[in-house]
Amino acid sequence: MGATPVGWWEVHQDPDPEGDLGYKLIDLDVIPTETNGKSRVLVLPSDEELLREDAFIVADEDSICDLETMV
Numbered sequence: 001m002g003a004t005p006v007g008w009w010e011v012h013q014d015p016d017p018e019g020d021l022g023y024k025l026i027d028l029d030v031i032p033t034e035t036n037g038k039s040r041v042l043v044l045p046s047d048e049e050l051l052r053e054d055a056f057i058v059a060d061e062d063s064i065c066d067l068e069t070m071v
Contacts, residue, residue: 026046027045043056
């Protein structure tokens, strides 16, 4: 099921990621690292089948939060 294209004014203020936006939630592994003295995290899909050369994120540690705890 994919998202139906609509104008921004028609989207719920707090949209459902799957139903309204067409996102599929997946489990991610967050691995702390240090590069040149800076703390960073490497974010990878937990499912190895989803892991490919460009399927990762490197971010500052402060940029990462658990969305389930923010509700």
